[in-house]
Amino acid sequence: MRAIRLWQKLPNVQAPDALFPRLATGRLTLREIVMSDAPALLATHGDREAMRWLGSDSITSLKQAEAMVTIFAGWRKPAVSGVTWAIVRNRDHRFVGTCGLFVGTGAGSQTCPL
Structure with missing residues (x-):
């Protein structure tokens, strides 16, 4: 798998889960x-100005960022039905942001048949 070999070449980077949807x-x-x-x-996510557009508070510590990684992984469980991706620029493998997709289950959520 090309993706796994790429991650093995980068220092201090954990290999992604082979079953995780990759685009x-x-x-x-x-x-x-x-x-x-x-x-x-x-x-x-520590950029207060950027986070105002995502509707959540900015984070202020590495410990909070590590907790977010764990939270994002938990969102893939069936009861939550969501996924959050890292957005990585191919030319330099730089992490540039996140994006997610979730099944709406809260008040006011609507579904659209595909």
């Missing part, structure tokens, strides 16, 4: 968020 374009790859992404997650 790629010419410029970007969406992959599993792993614990070694925590410093980059802190940089993106």
Whole structure:
């Protein structure tokens, strides 16, 4: 698998789960968020101005970023039915953000048949 070999070449980067949905374009790859992404997650989710557009508070510590990695992994359980990807730029493998997809189950949620 090309993706696993790529991760083996990068220092201090955990290999993604082989079963996690991975999407790629010419410029970007969406992959599993792993614990070694925590410093980059802190940089993106620690930006108060950027986080106001996501509707959640910014984080302030590496410990909080590590907790987010664990939370994101837990969202893949059937009771929650969601996934959050790391957005990685292909040319330099830089973590540039996150995106997610979730089944709406809260008040006011709507579904759309595909």
